[in-house]
Amino acid sequence: MTGLKLAAARGVGPLPGRAGVGFKPEHFEAIVAGPREVGFFEVHAETYMGEGGPPHRRLEAIRARYPLSLHGVGLSIGSPKPLDRDHLQRLRGLIRRYEPAQFSEHLAWSSHDEGFLADLLPLPYDDETLAVVCRHIDETQETLATRMLLENPSTYLQFSDSAIAETDFLAEIVRRTGCGLLLDVNNVFVSATNHGFDPFAYLAAFPMRDVGEIHLAGYADATDDQGAPLLIDAHNSPVRAAVWALYQETIGRLGPIPTLIEWDNDVPQWPVLIAEAGRADAAMARCANAKGLRHAV
Numbered sequence: 001m002t003g004l005k006l007a008a009a010r011g012v013g014p015l016p017g018r019a020g021v022g023f024k025p026e027h028f029e030a031i032v033a034g035p036r037e038v039g040f041f042e043v044h045a046e047t048y049m050g051e052g053g054p055p056h057r058r059l060e061a062i063r064a065r066y067p068l069s070l071h072g073v074g075l076s077i078g079s080p081k082p083l084d085r086d087h088l089q090r091l092r093g094l095i096r097r098y099e100p101a102q103f104s105e106h107l108a109w110s111s112h113d114e115g116f117l118a119d120l121l122p123l124p125y126d127d128e129t130l131a132v133v134c135r136h137i138d139e140t141q142e143t144l145a146t147r148m149l150l151e152n153p154s155t156y157l158q159f160s161d162s163a164i165a166e167t168d169f170l171a172e173i174v175r176r177t178g179c180g181l182l183l184d185v186n187n188v189f190v191s192a193t194n195h196g197f198d199p200f201a202y203l204a205a206f207p208m209r210d211v212g213e214i215h216l217a218g219y220a221d222a223t224d225d226q227g228a229p230l231l232i233d234a235h236n237s238p239v240r241a242a243v244w245a246l247y248q249e250t251i252g253r254l255g256p257i258p259t260l261i262e263w264d265n266d267v268p269q270w271p272v273l274i275a276e277a278g279r280a281d282a283a284m285a286r287c288a289n290a291k292g293l294r295h296a297v
Helices: 003-009 025-033 054-065 085-098 127-144 166-177 185-195 199-205 241-254 270-291
Strands: 019-022 041-044 068-071 102-106 109-112 115-121 148-151 180-184 211-217 220-223 229-232 259-262
Touching (some): 019 270, 025 054, 025 270, 054 068, 054 085, 085 127, 102 211, 127 166, 148 211, 166 180, 185 199, 185 211, 185 229, 185 241, 199 241, 259 270
Parallel strands (some): 019 041, 019 259, 041 068, 068 102, 102 148, 211 259
Antiparallel strands (some): 109 115, 220 229
């Protein structure tokens, strides 16, 4: 049974074409006490790999009211070593417990020998890496019994031996594995600035028909050793104007689509986060009106 058929059998519907936010415990009381103000919540899978306690009690309450998207940050899809089977089984347990509408992971690696690194590291885009990533995605989707979404990375260096454009690399992964894509628009702008390519041209080449979710976030400004601009995917501030422009371009092609506001560091008060989600909903409403579509907010 495919992941989509399995979700239907369990009564799990897709995420709505609305803005969602990452769930943070400090917002819990405001969320459960107030009206439904967002379309869905997303959580990092690794935060909930314990058996019980307050984290699960809070998440159960959220899941009772909202659709849920589960976002992995530790699977290390791009590592040349085998996937961690224990980690996969814990992911499988979370999916069975909470029945999220979607599961996503990163096109990156984060493990070395027996340890995990506190970062999502880039990959060379070549045939060898492509085979590894596809093998790991096949294993993940088979184990989890669900179709996963793969997120495009934010990068700060490039490999000289990369032989495949990132958008072509992602498209070929989808073709071979049947996975979907999570398009992080902030990552597009961060990488485009760091490497000097046109972010709009990147979007024009992106396999949009396979996108199941969008991420938006704030970045931090820095400089490299030569004094050139260097952007960091920091998730600690509002979405910038340039990223909103890329988002408008994206939904102009896709129409309303589940869109997450990522704000994981220097987390603001709940009304601030809601206002940021409202900007994404407003952008989708404008797009829907222009296309003559209905968009419920």
